[in-house]
Amino acid sequence: MERKNAWKTYGDEDLAALERVAAGYIDFISENKTERECAAAAIRQAEEAGYCCLKDAIVSGKQLRPGDKVWADMMGKAVMFVRLGTEPLEHGVNILGAHIDSPRLDLKQNPAYEAGGFAFLDTHYYGGIKKYQWVTLPLAIHGVVAKKDGSVAQVNVGEDAEDPVFCVTDLLIHLANKQMEKNASAVVEGEALDVLVGNRPMLTAEEMAELKGEDSSEEDAGPVSENSEDSKTDVEKLAEKEPVKAYLLQLLAEKYGMEEEDFLSAELEVVPAGRARECGFDRSMIIGYGQDDRVCAYPSLLAQLEADAPKRTSVCILVDKEEIGSVGASGMTSRFFENTMAEIMELASEGGELKLRRALAASSMLSSDVSAGFDPAYAFAYEAKNAAYLGRGLVFNKYTGARGKSGSNDARAEYLAKVRAVMDGAHVNFQTCELGAVDAGGGGTIAYIPAEYGMDVIDSGVPVLSMHAPWEVTSKADIYEAYKGYKAFLEGME
Numbered sequence: 039m040e041r042k043n044a045w046k047t048y049g050d051e052d053l054a055a056l057e058r059v060a061a062g063y064i065d066f067i068s069e070n071k072t073e074r075e076c077a078a079a080a081i082r083q084a085e086e087a088g089y090c091c092l093k094d095a096i097v098s099g100k101q102l103r104p105g106d107k108v109w110a111d112m113m114g115k116a117v118m119f120v121r122l123g124t125e126p127l128e129h130g131v132n133i134l135g136a137h138i139d140s141p142r143l144d145l146k147q148n149p150a151y152e153a154g155g156f157a158f159l160d161t162h163y164y165g166g167i168k169k170y171q172w173v174t175l176p177l178a179i180h181g182v183v184a185k186k187d188g189s190v191a192q193v194n195v196g197e198d199a200e201d202p203v204f205c206v207t208d209l210l211i212h213l214a215n216k217q218m219e220k221n222a223s224a225v226v227e228g229e230a231l232d233v234l235v236g237n238r239p240m241l242t243a244e245e246m247a248e249l250k251g252e253d254s255s256e257e258d259a260g261p262v263s264e265n266s267e268d269s270k271t272d273v274e275k276l277a278e279k280e281p282v283k284a285y286l287l288q289l290l291a292e293k294y295g296m297e298e299e300d301f302l303s304a305e306l307e308v309v310p311a312g313r314a315r316e317c318g319f320d321r322s323m324i325i326g327y328g329q330d331d332r333v334c335a336y337p338s339l340l341a342q343l344e345a346d347a348p349k350r351t352s353v354c355i356l357v358d359k360e361e362i363g364s365v366g367a368s369g370m371t372s373r374f375f376e377n378t379m380a381e382i383m384e385l386a387s388e389g390g391e392l393k394l395r396r397a398l399a400a401s402s403m404l405s406s407d408v409s410a411g412f413d414p415a416y417a418f419a420y421e422a423k424n425a426a427y428l429g430r431g432l433v434f435n436k437y438t439g440a441r442g443k444s445g446s447n448d449a450r451a452e453y454l455a456k457v458r459a460v461m462d463g464a465h466v467n468f469q470t471c472e473l474g475a476v477d478a479g480g481g482g483t484i485a486y487i488p489a490e491y492g493m494d495v496i497d498s499g500v501p502v503l504s505m506h507a508p509w510e511v512t513s514k515a516d517i518y519e520a521y522k523g524y525k526a527f528l529e530g531m532e
Contacts, residue, residue, distance in 0.1 A: 063324070143172065150298060324517070329512050379397065398493060401491070409500070411426055411427065411511075431466065
């Protein structure tokens with residue numbers, strides 16, 4: 039049952055629509071590299087499409103009616119969009135779910151140190167990565183610094199052409215005999231993933247005075263204090279022992295008004311710097327950071343915003359923390375989804391615990407996460423006739439997991455048949471696959487979590503090459519077919 043290549047089915051109209059979706063997607067993943075940035079951007083797009091804040095509706099006591107559109111977020115890291123249909127909510131809703139966190143390096147709470155004349159920021163990696171892939175890349179720092187006075191500074195350094203970038207260093211090949219003998223998982227240790235951020239020292243008052251005595255030029259001598267010992271700031275005192283770190287802290291104070299202790303309440307993420315790009319002479323693919331799982335989140339959002347007015351209420355939920363087990367208040371295991379549905383049903387005059395339980399159990403969901411695209415360079419890791427191929431469309435995984443489907447949802451056959459009918463009716467190119475050969479490895483998604491309510495859930499998504507690498511590759515055709523498939527699901531699943 040070999041599936042056709044989607045590119046062979048496109049006329050001029052489809053190609054134009056494909057390029058529209060791809061261009062919007064490239065912008066989205068280039069400009070939003072953290073879960074906070076993705077959630078904020080999604081809310082902006084939704085509000086432009088007429089969605090209003092659920093909290094405002096609750097405060098005003100607004101009654102929700104068919105056609106109304108609302109959004110809700112959890113701590114700015116997870117977000118949910120709902121468009122009410124004409125059918126009672128108790129009869130179930132159609133749900134698109136994806137995650138907006140991606141593998142990265144997170145700064146530790148006490149990250150800044152100096153060694154060998156360099157300033158570094160210490161990190162702890164987030165999610166499953168091959169650590170050796172993160173060395174010698176241009177890196178950017180995104181996130182927030184929350185201060186004790188309640189203010190929050192936004193940080194985004196390394197993306198603008200005028201910005202500096204950062205990196206993790208590697209050992210030169212000439213001295214790497216012992217390193218090259220190591221297992222791949224140990225070539226670069228987790229504690230070695232420290233980000234290089236500076237090399238310029240801060241001058242002490244004494245050094246500045248000496249410099250002035252030797253050279254009358256005071257041009258660009260760097261920050262310095264000529265205060266007495268008692269009136270010196272902590273940074274000026276630090277300059278006597280760790281001058282490069284002191285200069286770093288001085289710059290952070292000037293730029294963000296932060297002191298070193300503010301790292302304790304910061305969320306700063308280190309990600310590959312630079313925009314996503316078209317890949318290949320034919321421009322058929324996209325290479326960029328964070329495509330797991332924003333390559334599913336973006337078409338899900340687009341489908342939610344552009345789908346026709348539904349009979350069944352449509353929902354798009356984009357969550358955090360999937361890469362570390364879907365835990366925490368902003369992960370899928372939290373009550374965010376359930377609580378938001380309860381609030382909406384109350385405002386729609388369908389409140390009550392029993393009606394909520396009925397609505398959740400009667401719902402249908404596409405749990406959208408990426409699949410492993412077949413890579414002929416590593417064909418041994420796949421089973422060819424049950425692999426996902428770039429260019430053949432939206433992927434459905436009846437089950438994921440590892441070692442005997444462990445941890446998978448394993449959708450029922452009847453539900454998969456209904457999904458097939460919807461996709462074929464909308465002329466969506468799709469394929470089915472497993473995540474690699476049996477016992478080659480495996481992975482999980484958020485599917486099993488909403489399935490606990492008793493609803494039908496199946497994994498779907500886009501095939502990716504080099505998944506979890508700093509730069510991943512996808513096909514424009516598969517992104518377009520995902521958008522078409524998600525839209526068809528919202529409009530046609532009954």
